[in-house]
Amino acid sequence: xxxxxxxxxxxxxxxxxxxxxxxxxxxxxxxxxxxxxxxxxxxxxxxxxxxxxxxxxxxxxxxxxxxxxxxxxxxxxxxxxxxxxxxxxxxxxxxxxxxxxxxxxxxxxxxxxxxxxxxxxxxxxxxxxxxxxxxxxxxxxxxxxxxxxxxxxxxxxxxxxxxxxxxxxxxxxxxxxxxxxxxxxxxxxxxxxxxxxxxxxxxxxxxxxxxxxxxxxxxxxxxxxxxxxxxxxxxxxxxxxxxx
Numbered sequence: 001x002x003x004x005x006x007x008x009x010x011x012x013x014x015x016x017x018x019x020x021x022x023x024x025x026x027x028x029x030x031x032x033x034x035x036x037x038x039x040x041x042x043x044x045x046x047x048x049x050x051x052x053x054x055x056x057x058x059x060x061x062x063x064x065x066x067x068x069x070x071x072x073x074x075x076x077x078x079x080x081x082x083x084x085x086x087x088x089x090x091x092x093x094x095x096x097x098x099x100x101x102x103x104x105x106x107x108x109x110x111x112x113x114x115x116x117x118x119x120x121x122x123x124x125x126x127x128x129x130x131x132x133x134x135x136x137x138x139x140x141x142x143x144x145x146x147x148x149x150x151x152x153x154x155x156x157x158x159x160x161x162x163x164x165x166x167x168x169x170x171x172x173x174x175x176x177x178x179x180x181x182x183x184x185x186x187x188x189x190x191x192x193x194x195x196x197x198x199x200x201x202x203x204x205x206x207x208x209x210x211x212x213x214x215x216x217x218x219x220x221x222x223x224x225x226x227x228x229x230x231x232x233x234x235x236x237x238x239x240x241x242x243x244x
Contacts (some may be wrong), residue, residue, distance in 0.1 A: 002057070005185075006023035006024075007023070007043070008020045008021065008022050008023060008026060008040050008043055008044070008067070009021045010044075010218060011129045011226065012224075012226055012227065014071075014219075014224075015071070016070065016071055016072070016074075016075040016078075016219070016220075017068055017069060017070050017071055017075055017219075018044065018048075018053065018068070018069045018071065018186040018192075019066060019069075019215070019226050020044070020061075020066075020067045020068075020069065020070050021039060021058055021064075021065065021066065021067075021228045022040055022064060022065060022066070022067040022212075023060060023126075023155065023231070024061075024062055024063065024064040024065055024231060024233065025037070025062065025187065025207060026039060026040050026061065027039035027040070027061050027225075028036050028040055028041065028055050028058035028059055028211065029055060029058070030042055031043075031229045035135045037061065040055070040067055040069075041053065041054070041055060041069070041159070041232075044069055048112050049113070050074050052069060052070075052071065052076075053069045053070065053071055054069060054070050054071060054076050055068070055069050055070075055141055056069075056070055056079030056080060056082075056083060057069055057078065057079075057083060057088075057090075057158075059212055059237070060161075060208070060210070061175070062207035062208045062210070063170065063208065063210045063211065063212060064210075064211045064212070064231040064233075064234070065092070065212030065213060065228050065231065066090070066213070066214065066215050066226060067212070067213040068215065075089065078219075082217055082218075083158070086156070087217060087218065088215065088216075088217040089146040089154070089214075089216040090154075090155070090212060090214070090215050091152055091154045091213050091214045091215075092153045092155075092163055092210055092211060092212055092213055093142070093151070093152055093153075093190040093210075093211045093213045093230050093234075094151050094153055094163060094167065094174050094209055094211070094239055095148060095149070095150055095151075095174070095175045095209035095234060095237065096148065096149050096151060096167055096172040096173060096174050096209075097146070097147065097148060097172065097173050097174075097175060097181075098102075098147070098148075098149065098171060098172045098173075099139065099144055099148075099149050100149065100170070100215065101131065102141075102170060103140065103141045104138075104139065104140045104141070105138075105139045105170075106135065106136060106137070106138045106139070107137050107139065107166050107169070107170060108131065108135075108136045109128040109131065109133075109135060109166060109169055110128065110131070110132030110133055110134055110135055111126045111127065111132045111133060111160075111161075111162060111165055111166075112126065112127065112129040112132030112133060113126060113127075114126065114127040114129075115186040116142070121188060122179055122187055122188070124160070124161075124179070124212060125161075125179055125180070126159065126160055126161045126162075126165040127165060127169075128165070128166075128169045130222065133157075133159055134157055135162050135166065136155070136156040136157055137154065137155045137156065137162060137166045138154040138162060138188075139151050139152070139153055140152045143238070145238070145241040145242060145243055146241065146242040147241075147244060148175070148238075148241055149172065150238060151167075151172075152213070153167075153171055156200050157189075161179070161180065163210065164177055164179065164208065164210070165180055167180065168180035168181075174202060174208050174209055174210060175203070175204050175205055175208070175209040175237070176203045176205030176206065176207050176208045176209050177191050177206070177208040177209075177210075178203065179205075179210075181203065183202055183203065186199065186202065186203060190198070200205075201221050204237070205233070205234075205237060207233075209234050209237065211226060211228075211230050211231050211234055212228070213228060213230070214226065214227040214228070214231075234240075
């Protein structure tokens with residue numbers, strides 16, 4: 001697997017926390033894996049010399065955009081409370097296949113693990129289940145092109161793969177998504193052989209078209225608002241799509 005070229009960028013340096021722009025293909029923190037994959041936590045610790053920096057939330061490896069890190073234990077505890085009480089508003093941008101018949105829509109559909117069986121070979125796949133955990137996502141159309149839509153997504157709850165699973169349920173699979181996309185074999189092929197050129201051609205992108213676009217939260221009697229433009233690879237993909 002080729003290492004990513006881009007490096008994380010610190011866009012806000014606050015006495016209590018950092019806000020970074022995480023490139024796609026970087027992990028939030030180190031994990032045991034077959035491949036040598038860089039992670040933002042190690043990068044930040046190395047470049048700041050601050051051993052207590054920690055991520056109060058995580059992004060999937062393939063997701064780009066806003067990633068926050070607390071700088072000490074007190075900040076970490078406060079972030080834990082903010083996230084637990086749903087007082088951090090995160091919005092995302094996603095490029096999907098298809099075009100919905102709505103401009104704004106809220107999906108209220110509980111999610112849970114589907115479970116491995118004859119129709120699902122991926123253990124971590126989430127699906128809409130009547131007895132699942134509550135999951136609500138607000139969607140808004142930001143642009144339409146021939147066969148594709150740019151959506152803004154605001155997950156009111158924080159379930160695993162919530163936006164991706166909800167988009168799959170709506171029949172609007174995310175471009176490049178190996179688990180919830182149009183190609184049911186993609187994730188298994190990726191696990192077996194990595195990101196091959198053939199797999200990229202099938203998916204149109206080498207990663208899922210999901211970007212953490214904005215975050216808003218209250219901190220020390222002030223409101224923090226941070227926005228990061230759509231990642232350059234996703235912007236280029238969108239710009240090159242036909243309009244009609």
